[in-house]
Amino acid sequence: MANTNKxxxxxxxxxxxxxxxxxxxxxxxxxxxxxxELLLIPGDFFGGFCFVVIGAVxxxxxxxxxxxxxxxxxxxxxxxxxxxxxxxxxxLVMGSDILMFYVVKSEDxxxxxxxxxxxPGIYLGILSLxxxxxxxxxxxxxxxxx
Amino acid sequence: xxxxxxxxxxxxxxxxxxxTLFNAITGARQHVGNWPGVTVExxxxxxxxxxxxxxVVDLPGTYSLTAYSIDEVVARDYVVEEKPDxxxxxxxxxxxxxxxxxxxxxxxxxxxxxxxxxxxxxxESRGDKIDTRKMEDFLEIPVVKTVANRAEGIxxxxxxxxxxADKGEHHEHEVSYGDxxxxxxxxxxxxxxxxxxxxxxxxxxxxxxxxxxxDENILEKIEGSSVGTQVNxxxxxxxxxxxxxxxxxxxxxxINTVLPQVxxxxxxxxxxxxxxxxxxxxxxxxIPIFLAMMWAAFEVTFTVATPLMEFVDMFFxxxxxxxxxxxxxxxxxxxxxxxxxxxxxxxxxxxxxxxLLFLMISLLEDxxxxxxxxxxxxxxxxxxxLNGRSFIPLLMGFGCNVPAIMATRTIEDERDRLxxxxxxxxxxxxxxxxxxxxxxxxxxxxxxxSVIFGIYILGIxxxxxSAKLIRGTVVKGKPSPFIMELPPYRLPTAxxxxxxxxxxxxxxxxxxGTIILVGVVFVWLLSAIPAPGVDAAFASExxxxxxxxxxxVLGHVMEPLVSPLGFDWKVAVALVFGFIAKEIVIxxxxxxxxxxxxxxxxxxxxxxxxxxxxxxxxxxxxxLLYVPCIACVGVVKKETGSWKWTxxxxxxxxxxxWIAAFLIYRIGTAIGWGV
Numbered sequence: 030m031a032n033t034n035k036x037x038x039x040x041x042x043x044x045x046x047x048x049x050x051x052x053x054x055x056x057x058x059x060x061x062x063x064x065x066e067l068l069l070i071p072g073d074f075f076g077g078f079c080f081v082v083i084g085a086v087x088x089x090x091x092x093x094x095x096x097x098x099x100x101x102x103x104x105x106x107x108x109x110x111x112x113x114x115x116x117x118x119x120x121l122v123m124g125s126d127i128l129m130f131y132v133v134k135s136e137d138x139x140x141x142x143x144x145x146x147x148x149p150g151i152y153l154g155i156l157s158l159x160x161x162x163x164x165x166x167x168x169x170x171x172x173x174x175x
Numbered sequence: 176x177x178x179x180x181x182x183x184x185x186x187x188x189x190x191x192x193x194x195t196l197f198n199a200i201t202g203a204r205q206h207v208g209n210w211p212g213v214t215v216e217x218x219x220x221x222x223x224x225x226x227x228x229x230x231v232v233d234l235p236g237t238y239s240l241t242a243y244s245i246d247e248v249v250a251r252d253y254v255v256e257e258k259p260d261x262x263x264x265x266x267x268x269x270x271x272x273x274x275x276x277x278x279x280x281x282x283x284x285x286x287x288x289x290x291x292x293x294x295x296x297x298x299e300s301r302g303d304k305i306d307t308r309k310m311e312d313f314l315e316i317p318v319v320k321t322v323a324n325r326a327e328g329i330x331x332x333x334x335x336x337x338x339x340a341d342k343g344e345h346h347e348h349e350v351s352y353g354d355x356x357x358x359x360x361x362x363x364x365x366x367x368x369x370x371x372x373x374x375x376x377x378x379x380x381x382x383x384x385x386x387x388x389x390d391e392n393i394l395e396k397i398e399g400s401s402v403g404t405q406v407n408x409x410x411x412x413x414x415x416x417x418x419x420x421x422x423x424x425x426x427x428x429x430i431n432t433v434l435p436q437v438x439x440x441x442x443x444x445x446x447x448x449x450x451x452x453x454x455x456x457x458x459x460x461x462i463p464i465f466l467a468m469m470w471a472a473f474e475v476t477f478t479v480a481t482p483l484m485e486f487v488d489m490f491f492x493x494x495x496x497x498x499x500x501x502x503x504x505x506x507x508x509x510x511x512x513x514x515x516x517x518x519x520x521x522x523x524x525x526x527x528x529x530x531l532l533f534l535m536i537s538l539l540e541d542x543x544x545x546x547x548x549x550x551x552x553x554x555x556x557x558x559x560x561l562n563g564r565s566f567i568p569l570l571m572g573f574g575c576n577v578p579a580i581m582a583t584r585t586i587e588d589e590r591d592r593l594x595x596x597x598x599x600x601x602x603x604x605x606x607x608x609x610x611x612x613x614x615x616x617x618x619x620x621x622x623x624x625s626v627i628f629g630i631y632i633l634g635i636x637x638x639x640x641s642a643k644l645i646r647g648t649v650v651k652g653k654p655s656p657f658i659m660e661l662p663p664y665r666l667p668t669a670x671x672x673x674x675x676x677x678x679x680x681x682x683x684x685x686x687x688g689t690i691i692l693v694g695v696v697f698v699w700l701l702s703a704i705p706a707p708g709v710d711a712a713f714a715s716e717x718x719x720x721x722x723x724x725x726x727x728v729l730g731h732v733m734e735p736l737v738s739p740l741g742f743d744w745k746v747a748v749a750l751v752f753g754f755i756a757k758e759i760v761i762x763x764x765x766x767x768x769x770x771x772x773x774x775x776x777x778x779x780x781x782x783x784x785x786x787x788x789x790x791x792x793x794x795x796x797x798x799l800l801y802v803p804c805i806a807c808v809g810v811v812k813k814e815t816g817s818w819k820w821t822x823x824x825x826x827x828x829x830x831x832x833w834i835a836a837f838l839i840y841r842i843g844t845a846i847g848w849g850v
Contacts, residue, residue, distance in 0.1 A: 074625055075470050100445070104454050
């Protein structure tokens with residue numbers, strides 16, 4: 030049961046990261062997806078590639094857990110850690126934008142709003158944050174028992 | 176009555192108490208001799224136990240019997256060729272899983288094995304309960320508890336050794352490798368069995384297993400045999416690395432089936448380190464994860480530093496104002512304002528990026544992740560003809576190529592080391608970062624971080640391809656194997672990471688105050704001296720940084736070499752001075768375009784028509800690949816001890832840079848991109 034929940038979580042997170050990653054890559058190539066504004070997705074090829082990698086890590090967990098490999102949970106743990114690293118990176122970028130607007134008062138930031146610095150890496154990271162706090166210590170104990 | 180004589184070999188992993196046990200068995204009678212043809216020492220000693228005279232041979236410590244290292248070859252050859260009556264494997268009771276791996280290999284070899292379960296007192300003191308009776312039943316090998324440093328259990332061990340040597344029949348053990356691998360083993364057994372010279376000397380199944388394991392030593396033996404061609408044709412149908420990994424996994428599966436039955440609490444608890452390692456060292460995901468982590472580091476380096484750069488810019492802008500207001504002498508004012516403050520300021524503005532890059536690298540190193548990155552890259556490194564150990568010096572090159580090249584001293588194989596030195600300058604050092612930051616920031620806006628990341632990746636790709644090319648042509652040979660221990664993950668402390676960042680970043684500061692300062696003053700002087708035939712005063716405004724100065728003359732001499740790349744004479748001059756230190760490329764451009772430390776003004780001039788996105792990209796690639804700085808050239812000469820290789824590195828890099836920039840400019844122009 031515990032692994033079923035984790036598997037559903039990994040499946041959802043994996044698909045979300047892969048889809049958002051592909052959208053970022055397409056936008057990066059200049060291909061209009063029509064979702065950029067709605068989902069706050071910037072065109073960024075390499076950033077999109079990183080999202081696809083995070084998604085692949087989650088989906089690898091699904092593959093292993095489906096095959097009955099308990100250690101497959103490791104991939105969920107690492108997927109969560111990676112998405113939190115990327116959440117931190119985008120929060121730092123947001124902090125830098127705040128400094129540019131309020132302290133440096135750069136001309137390039139005229140009319141800047143906090144939503145302009147909101148990235149999928151931040152709001153998708155919240156999902157991982159929930160997973161992290163929910164399973165934090167249970168990851169290792171459950172696997173040792175298994 | 177004449178005493179019976181037997182020979183026993185002591186085998187085991189390193190640091191399991193093997194030598195201590197050897198001393199406990201033999202007392203002070205051992206002597207040290209050399210193996211023929213190798214540098215590894217063996218120890219032999221004698222002991223009489225009851226009516227048996229025992230010759231004890233201490234083998235080098237090994238983790239397995241696949242010939243990855245000279246120690247393993249020595250240990251394996253002794254067991255296979257000298258055929259001792261009994262092999263005593265010293266097993267560390269506190270680390271059964273790892274030690275039993277060697278047991279599975281000794282069993283496969285058909286050796287008569289007795290296990291000396293050493294340090295069992297330590298294992299019990301931490302709560303492990305090992306049932307030696309069950310262990311004997313499962314492994315079908317006698318197990319004797321010993322504490323070598325207190326000479327406990329020695330007589331019981333010798334009793335068991337003598338009994339094992341006297342046994343008539345010997346049951347050979349097999350690890351089951353699963354249907355697919357077993358089919359190949361049978362196929363190979365049939366072929367190898369036809370060669371009586373081989374099958375008479377070695378167990379046929381063991382030979383077949385080792386061939387699938389990719390054991391170089393056995394492959395060499397097969398090459399010279401009558402069945403070599405047939406064996407090779409079977410081996411050509413398999414993915415060697417996959418088989419090797421699958422077979423190791425099967426051995427561990429066999430161990431992990433036995434372990435919970437013979438020991439309570441011996442099953443190692445799964446740690447977060449184990450979990451992380453499973454994913455970050457995954458065959459398919461390992462390298463993409465590494466690339467993603469590096470991208471995150473570069474994103475922070477580029478984006479988060481922006482406001483900090485603005486603060487440095489404001490400081491130098493203020494300093495330039497003070498200089499302009501307080502120095503009335505125009506020559507001195509120009510030297511200080513345009514030369515020193517402008518040139519050094521143009522470099523110093525990138526200090527936040529440099530410090531952040533080093534902070535990111537320090538965090539990755541201190542956390543233990545970089546060791547995993549080296550592990551993941553080892554396979555790729557081996558394929559391109561380098562040793563996994565080469566990866567660390569290459570990674571260090573992201574900071575500065577000089578200490579990175581010095582770090583190649585840890586590579587034992589001279590050819591591996593030479594190739595690592597020659598390709599190291601392609602790994603983009605921190606000094607080249609200001610050039611990318613300025614140009615990418617000016618021409619690629621929000622995509623600048625990704626463009627810079629792409630340049631770094633290009634550097635890695637060029638290094639890899641060059642290593643492959645050099646290994647296949649001028650420095651032929653196979654790389655040596657690489658074994659590294661993975662340290663446990665640690666949460667990096669702010670203090671340690673800050674210290675590491677400062678250690679590396681301060682080099683940049685020192686350079687700014689010394690070589691870069693001298694370099695930009697020299698550039699200013701050349702730009703202030705009127706060209707022959709020009710009627711103007713020294714450092715007058717009408718000649719400063721123009722074609723009418725000496726630097727203009729130098730630039731026009733160089734221009735024909737770079738004009739096919741879309742560069743003008745000012746870029747040519749900046750690149751020439753970049754040989755002193757790469758940061759001077761930007762400092763020189765600040766002086767030549769008359770913008771001083773004002774990075775925004777320089778960006779404005781460049782984007783207004785002095786350069787196109789295409790030439791900017793070409794210039795970034797050229798800066799990445801062309802001849803490294805003078806300090807780097809010096810260390811290459813010192814470490815290779817050869818002018819020939821130093822000149823080769825310089826000419827090869829510059830030629831490659833020219834070709835790459837030329838292709839970018841010509842192809843881009845032809846397709847109308849970034850013109």
